[in-house]
Amino acid sequence: MNQRGIRFRAVATVLGLLCCSSAIRAQIQAGSDTQLSLDGSISAGYSGSISNEGPDSQGLGFGGVGNFNGSYYSPQFLSFNVSPFFNQSRNNSNYQSITDSSGVTATANIFSGSQFPGNVHYSKIFNDTSANFMVPGLANYATNGNTQNFGVGWAANFKTLPSVVFGYEQGNSNYSLFGTQQESTSNFHSAFGTATYLIDGFHLTGGIHYSTTDSEFPVITPGEPAERTTGDSTTYTFGMSRALDLHGNTWLNFTRNTSNYDFLNVSDNQSTDIVTGGVNLTPMAKLSVQAGGDYDDNLSGSIFQQVTSTGAIVPVSINGEPSHSWGLFGDAQYSIFQGIYVDGLLSYRQQLFEGISYDSASYGGSVAYGHRVLGGQLSTSATVTHTCSGSGGLSTTGVLTNVIYFRRVGAWTLSGSFGYSQNTQTILIAYTSSGYSFSGTASHRIGRLYWNGGASAAKSMVNQANNLTTETQSYSTGLSGRWLSVNGSYGKSSGNGLITSTGVTPLPPGVPAPVIPTFLYAGTTYSVGVGSTPVHGLSFSGAYVNSRSNTVNGVLNSNNETEQAYAYLTYRFRKVYFNAGYSRLLQGFTGTGLPPENLTTYYVGLSRWFKAF
Numbered sequence: 015m016n017q018r019g020i021r022f023r024a025v026a027t028v029l030g031l032l033c034c035s036s037a038i039r040a041q042i043q044a045g046s047d048t049q050l051s052l053d054g055s056i057s058a059g060y061s062g063s064i065s066n067e068g069p070d071s072q073g074l075g076f077g078g079v080g081n082f083n084g085s086y087y088s089p090q091f092l093s094f095n096v097s098p099f100f101n102q103s104r105n106n107s108n109y110q111s112i113t114d115s116s117g118v119t120a121t122a123n124i125f126s127g128s129q130f131p132g133n134v135h136y137s138k139i140f141n142d143t144s145a146n147f148m149v150p151g152l153a154n155y156a157t158n159g160n161t162q163n164f165g166v167g168w169a170a171n172f173k174t175l176p177s178v179v180f181g182y183e184q185g186n187s188n189y190s191l192f193g194t195q196q197e198s199t200s201n202f203h204s205a206f207g208t209a210t211y212l213i214d215g216f217h218l219t220g221g222i223h224y225s226t227t228d229s230e231f232p233v234i235t236p237g238e239p240a241e242r243t244t245g246d247s248t249t250y251t252f253g254m255s256r257a258l259d260l261h262g263n264t265w266l267n268f269t270r271n272t273s274n275y276d277f278l279n280v281s282d283n284q285s286t287d288i289v290t291g292g293v294n295l296t297p298m299a300k301l302s303v304q305a306g307g308d309y310d311d312n313l314s315g316s317i318f319q320q321v322t323s324t325g326a327i328v329p330v331s332i333n334g335e336p337s338h339s340w341g342l343f344g345d346a347q348y349s350i351f352q353g354i355y356v357d358g359l360l361s362y363r364q365q366l367f368e369g370i371s372y373d374s375a376s377y378g379g380s381v382a383y384g385h386r387v388l389g390g391q392l393s394t395s396a397t398v399t400h401t402c403s404g405s406g407g408l409s410t411t412g413v414l415t416n417v418i419y420f421r422r423v424g425a426w427t428l429s430g431s432f433g434y435s436q437n438t439q440t441i442l443i444a445y446t447s448s449g450y451s452f453s454g455t456a457s458h459r460i461g462r463l464y465w466n467g468g469a470s471a472a473k474s475m476v477n478q479a480n481n482l483t484t485e486t487q488s489y490s491t492g493l494s495g496r497w498l499s500v501n502g503s504y505g506k507s508s509g510n511g512l513i514t515s516t517g518v519t520p521l522p523p524g525v526p527a528p529v530i531p532t533f534l535y536a537g538t539t540y541s542v543g544v545g546s547t548p549v550h551g552l553s554f555s556g557a558y559v560n561s562r563s564n565t566v567n568g569v570l571n572s573n574n575e576t577e578q579a580y581a582y583l584t585y586r587f588r589k590v591y592f593n594a595g596y597s598r599l600l601q602g603f604t605g606t607g608l609p610p611e612n613l614t615t616y617y618v619g620l621s622r623w624f625k626a627f
Contacts, residue, residue, distance in 0.1 A: 059619015090127025151507025159189020390421025484509030537563025572605030
């Protein structure tokens with residue numbers, strides 16, 4: 015018999031099992047101390063795909079997912095779960111996937127009810143489609159690849175000795191970005207250990223965490239060599255806290271971090287030691303005070319570590335100039351009466367960065383108010399600070415405000431918020447930032463349907479550079495009911511970001527772009543979706559997403575586009591499901607010099623849930 019005949023006979027057998035009205039059951043004898051259960055689903059169907067970058071394909075396939083649970087003696091002694099699946103996406107029967115996906119996930123817990131609990135977890139997924147290449151504020155771009163993860167952890171909880179927890183995890187992935195014909199890989203290893211101890215009222219904690227990464231960026235410029243970045247970091251922590259009289263507490267924390275980074279023969283390593291401490295007191299029912307300080311022996315190293323921890327693929331190197339930062343602060347809050355709070359603050363900071371010394375002294379106050387106003391709930395606050403910079407002889411006034419209001423008006427539910435900041439200090443005294451944000455939502459019942467809509471926008475800028483501005487806007491609306499839902503959204507964004515192995519990511523908070531080389535990005539995205547359950551057992555849904563973006567840094571310039579359309583239908587009768595799916599992906603990058611990739615897939619088939627034991 016030829017291969018096609020064997021395939022059709024196998025499918026016919028599976029379809030017979032799928033349509034069988036009686037449940038599939040089995041009994042096993044595993045001992046009185048063993049509890050086992052197995053359930054899952056099996057499926058069979060017809061699928062096909064059409065691509066402008068490869069041959070078309072058609073075929074009959076099988077799919078399934080299982081869930082095997084068990085325990086020995088007691089779930090608190092040993093319990094486990096194994097969930098294998100094969101061809102589970104079934105070529106878009108689930109419209110969130112573009113290709114087949116197979117793999118297994120497994121977890122086991124041992125001695126979970128004792129002083130020494132442990133756990134192990136493992137997962138391996140083949141040919142899994144994900145959307146992990148991204149641009150801030152836009153829909154993610156589609157990738158196709160495999161992933162694997164393994165981890166183990168253990169704990170020892172003692173009553174009179176320090177309690178400890180330690181673990182290890184490793185993982186790897188390889189994927190390709192549709193429209194680039196490039197392969198990328200990523201590997202990581204991490205190990206950690208922590209300990210806690212309570213002695214004479216002092217709560218002590220300490221730990222160590224080590225991690226290493228090795229990844230390649232999906233190059234989209236023809237003729238360019240593979241861009242690879244490696245790095246590792248080790249972090250040591252120690253903390254101490256203790257309760258005090260006057261309903262207060264005090265704390266002291268120490269962190270040491272060592273990081274190494276290498277990209278395109280640009281290597282650097284930095285070590286930082288950071289100490290923070292303070293005290294909280296509540297001498298009166300309406301008054302609370304706080305004071306503290308911090309010291310960083312390598313401010314440049316802290317910035318370096320924030321950037322490299324994102325997985326940034328840029329040549330990051332810090333000069334060897336001395337660098338440090340230290341500061342003191344004090345704060346007092348008083349409740350005048352319920353709903354109104356006032357706050358006063360003082361701070362002093364000194365920094366040495368790239369051989370230049372900066373220092374500043376700030377004082378200010380704030381007021382916060384929350385109460386019912388005009389039938390709704392209003393929350394607002396305003397903070398004003400005055401900062402004097404001794405190094406530059408400058409004096410600035412900073413303002414930070416926000417307002418939030420919520421109210422029901424008849425059948426309407428309304429809410430809105432607004433925030434504004436001016437001369438808000440970043441991690442460096444040398445750079446300040448300003449910005450605003452607002453958002454609003456509204457909803458209303460229309461007969462048996464429920465309408466909602468929302469809008470938001472934000473803008474931030476570094477005051478010392480006109481071109482360092484980040485802007486985002488988003489708008490959405492939807493209509494839903496018992497059997498129908500429709501939604502749509504639109505968004506746009508632009509600004510500065512870092513190129514990483516998973517795309518463009520925003521700058522870490524407080525790190526101004528002049529310190530680190532960045533990419534300019536801009537783009538728009540819009541989407542529409544619909545879902546319905548017109549009759550019992552029948553449901554369908556569909557969506558369309560369109561994204562356009564560009565990235566520029568003088569070396570890598572690319573205009574990018576992606577269009578994705580999905581449709582999915584399922585009908586249930588007894589324990590049998592009829593599934594049908596359709597997906598179309600159009601994705602391209604001008605930096606590759608290749609035409610956009612156009613991939614269309616479709617599927618029809620049956621699946622059946624079962625419980626074996």
